[in-house]
Amino acid sequence: MGGYTLNFRVLLQYSGLFLQGVVLTIKICVGSMIISFFLGMLLAVMRQSKSRVARFVSTVWVEVLRNTPFLIQLFFFYYGLPQLGIYVDALVVAIIALGINSSAPNCEVIRSGLMAVKTGYYEASAALGFSKFQTFTRVVLPISLRLAFKPLTSNFVNLVLTSSVCYGITLMEIMGVAKTVSARSNRPFEIYLILLVVYCIFTYLVSFVAKAIDRKIQIKL
Numbered sequence: 001m002g003g004y005t006l007n008f009r010v011l012l013q014y015s016g017l018f019l020q021g022v023v024l025t026i027k028i029c030v031g032s033m034i035i036s037f038f039l040g041m042l043l044a045v046m047r048q049s050k051s052r053v054a055r056f057v058s059t060v061w062v063e064v065l066r067n068t069p070f071l072i073q074l075f076f077f078y079y080g081l082p083q084l085g086i087y088v089d090a091l092v093v094a095i096i097a098l099g100i101n102s103s104a105p106n107c108e109v110i111r112s113g114l115m116a117v118k119t120g121y122y123e124a125s126a127a128l129g130f131s132k133f134q135t136f137t138r139v140v141l142p143i144s145l146r147l148a149f150k151p152l153t154s155n156f157v158n159l160v161l162t163s164s165v166c167y168g169i170t171l172m173e174i175m176g177v178a179k180t181v182s183a184r185s186n187r188p189f190e191i192y193l194i195l196l197v198v199y200c201i202f203t204y205l206v207s208f209v210a211k212a213i214d215r216k217i218q219i220k221l
Contacts, residue, residue, distance in 0.1 A: 021177030035099025040106025065104035113144030
């Protein structure tokens with residue numbers, strides 16, 4: 001270690017700050033996951049729509065989000081919107097911006113699920129007298145979401161990791177806390193080692209819960 005001595009005890013005085021950062025990170029991740037899922041599902045339906053306008057809007061939305069850095073998108077919402085007279089709390093901005101950003105990959109995953117549903121399901125639904133809307137909401141969409149669940153899990157894990165960028169708008173989530181404590185304590189090695197462990201725990205928990213859910217809803221076509 002080149003004479004460097006590890007000392008984690010000095011960080012105990014900041015345990016409350018770290019806990020607040022963890023709670024804030026969880027709020028950001030959960031809120032943005034909900035937004036990204038439902039928005040991604042809406043975009044996927046639009047991309048499969050017969051309406052040219054709906055397909056155009058959803059395609060542009062996805063391409064813009066996929067081809068621009070999340071940090072720029074975050075700064076656009078946080079620093080750009082106030083210029084238009086729209087003032088939003090930093091936490092709300094982080095949740096919305098991350099949710100919107102993650103809606104693009106979620107859209108592609110759910111769209112793939114929609115395309116994977118076999119025509120036999122449509123034919124069976126029609127034979128049972130279901131309308132097109134009933135067929136989509138009661139048969140096609142549930143099946144496609146089950147098919148898309150595993151890749152959606154990867155997107156959610158990536159969302160958790162991407163949330164670390166949110167410290168850039170002065171949020172004291174876990175990354176923001178780490179930078180602050182690092183400057184105060186001058187113990188960056190220990191702090192960022194803890195941060196590595198924390199994010200590993202976050203992503204492991206997401207994967208663990210997702211696998212448990214997947215076992216309940218898995219389907220074979």
